[in-house]
Amino acid sequence: MTAPKIISASPVRPTEADTELLASVQASALAIRDLYHAAIAAGAGGDHVASLVAIAAHHDAYAQAISSLIGRAAPQARDSKLFTDNKANFGADTTAVALAAHTLENDLVAAHTEVVGSLEGTEGAALVASMIIIEARHVVALAAIAGKSPVSDTDLFLVTPEAATADAQTTTTIA
Amino acid sequence: MNNSHREELHTFSKIVKATQGADFGSAVQSSLSRRRFFIAGGATISFGALLAACGGSTTTDIARIGNAPEKTKLVDAPVTDIALLRTATSLEHNAIFVYEAVVAAGLLSGDAAILAARFLSDHQAHAEATASLTEKLGGKAFNEPNPRLQSIYIEPALRLITGDEAKGIPATDDPVADVLALAYALETIAGSTYQVYVPMLADPALRGAAIGIGEQEARHAAVIGSLLNPGRLVSSFGLSIAAEYQEETDVPAAAYAVPTAFGTKAPVPVTLGAANESGIRTSLNLETPSLNSLVYEYVDGE
Numbered sequence: 001m002t003a004p005k006i007i008s009a010s011p012v013r014p015t016e017a018d019t020e021l022l023a024s025v026q027a028s029a030l031a032i033r034d035l036y037h038a039a040i041a042a043g044a045g046g047d048h049v050a051s052l053v054a055i056a057a058h059h060d061a062y063a064q065a066i067s068s069l070i071g072r073a074a075p076q077a078r079d080s081k082l083f084t085d086n087k088a089n090f091g092a093d094t095t096a097v098a099l100a101a102h103t104l105e106n107d108l109v110a111a112h113t114e115v116v117g118s119l120e121g122t123e124g125a126a127l128v129a130s131m132i133i134i135e136a137r138h139v140v141a142l143a144a145i146a147g148k149s150p151v152s153d154t155d156l157f158l159v160t161p162e163a164a165t166a167d168a169q170t171t172t173t174i175a
Numbered sequence: 176m177n178n179s180h181r182e183e184l185h186t187f188s189k190i191v192k193a194t195q196g197a198d199f200g201s202a203v204q205s206s207l208s209r210r211r212f213f214i215a216g217g218a219t220i221s222f223g224a225l226l227a228a229c230g231g232s233t234t235t236d237i238a239r240i241g242n243a244p245e246k247t248k249l250v251d252a253p254v255t256d257i258a259l260l261r262t263a264t265s266l267e268h269n270a271i272f273v274y275e276a277v278v279a280a281g282l283l284s285g286d287a288a289i290l291a292a293r294f295l296s297d298h299q300a301h302a303e304a305t306a307s308l309t310e311k312l313g314g315k316a317f318n319e320p321n322p323r324l325q326s327i328y329i330e331p332a333l334r335l336i337t338g339d340e341a342k343g344i345p346a347t348d349d350p351v352a353d354v355l356a357l358a359y360a361l362e363t364i365a366g367s368t369y370q371v372y373v374p375m376l377a378d379p380a381l382r383g384a385a386i387g388i389g390e391q392e393a394r395h396a397a398v399i400g401s402l403l404n405p406g407r408l409v410s411s412f413g414l415s416i417a418a419e420y421q422e423e424t425d426v427p428a429a430a431y432a433v434p435t436a437f438g439t440k441a442p443v444p445v446t447l448g449a450a451n452e453s454g455i456r457t458s459l460n461l462e463t464p465s466l467n468s469l470v471y472e473y474v475d476g477e
Contacts, residue, residue, distance in 0.1 A: 010377065010379070047406075050409070050420040050422075051407070051433075053411075057416050057436065058436040116379075116386050117384070125382055129370045129374075129382070130437040132390050134437060137393050137400075137432055140401060140432050150402070158297070158394045
């Protein structure tokens with residue numbers, strides 16, 4: 001067999017349109033990081049506080065990775081509407097925080113899946129894909145932190161709600 | 176024999192004459208002049224070239240210097256979207272094979288069996304989706320387990336769990352734990368495979384479809400990780416977080432609901448089977464399909 005060739009005419013670096021989408025992804029990541037920080041500061045987490053701290057660090061890492069990719073086009077500021085709209089759910093109650101975060105992470109999975117399907121540059125698509133894989137895992141961890149059972153509440157663990165997917169397709173508050 | 180070959184032969188005979196009478200036995204006090212030495216060396220090279228030039232390419236004679244087989248035209252195997260989708264379908268069938276095998280062997284019961292049935296159903300749906308996408312692109316779906324992954328990962332792993340008397344492999348002492356460990360590794364690799372595909376797929380819409388399946392595989396892995404390691408759902412390894420939130424160990428656990436900040440392409444180690452006389456169990460490293468495991472368009476199913 002000859003050396004396999006990968007057939008793709010896609011650009012590697014983000015296009016102008018990609019940069020706009022990735023900037024929006026960064027603003028969402030920073031808002032969600034700050035929501036976790038707010039909950040932790042309020043005393044949420046219980047036995048799983050270290051997991052909430054780690055998830056917040058993941059979103060911070062996403063924002064940094066996007067900065068590396070799009071440079072000065074990165075907003076370096078959170079999506080303030082996303083933060084404000086959700087702040088009330090990120091208080092001291094661990095279960096309430098876990099359920100609110102579960103919803104947000106599902107929204108991220110749906111929105112970022114749409115973003116991957118829209119990005120032209122392969123570097124941006126690869127980065128967002130690597131985030132989606134872990135955001136999907138966040139959903140599962142948060143369902144467990146909320147005390148849900150993967151056997152009796154299976155869909156909470158395994159399914160991206162249709163509402164999140166529909167929102168992502170029509171566009172929206174989260175990117 | 177053409178003119179150039181005749182000239183080679185003529186040159187060769189002159190060189191043989193020039194080296195006649197040389198004392199090759201006494202190297203130190205050799206009567207072989209420096210010039211003759213180079214000429215003799217040249218003779219060796221020229222003679223080899225001559226034989227090679229005269230060698231037939233289609234002969235069935237016994238192999239000898241100068242006879243080289245005809246080159247076989249190699250198969251052109253581009254990594255197309257169809258090849259990637261066929262490989263994805265094959266990987267789903269690897270997972271289906273594993274879940275069907277452990278159910279058939281009665282290795283799981285209770286909640287583990289319920290989850291395995293759900294995962295099996297999801298993989299069947301994914302296999303149908305990727306097969307359908309393959310056909311929409313004009314390709315032929317590959318509705319079988321990936322043969323290479325089956326032979327290097329799946330079959331050896333299952334043998335370590337169920338045992339194989341003929342090969343002298345004892346069954347594992349804890350089949351449920353081993354099945355969960357294998358499923359965790361397999362689901363992690365399935366998610367990683369779709370992630371790896373994203374920049375390889377030419378059509379951006381297919382990238383979205385691929386990662387849409389990949390995130391579901393990642394959820395399967397996370398559920399198993401949460402069952403295997405309920406006390407620490409999210410790993411702290413590799414994160415710059417305060418010491419009080421770091422795990423109190425230098426070695427990461429075998430499984431987490433969330434093992435890293437980004438989905439990785441790294442191999443996933445899994446330890447399976449009974450311990451040998453030294454107390455050591457077998458470790459396998461599962462990896463995403465590499466270029467030699469892809470189901471290219473020229474590969475036929477059975």
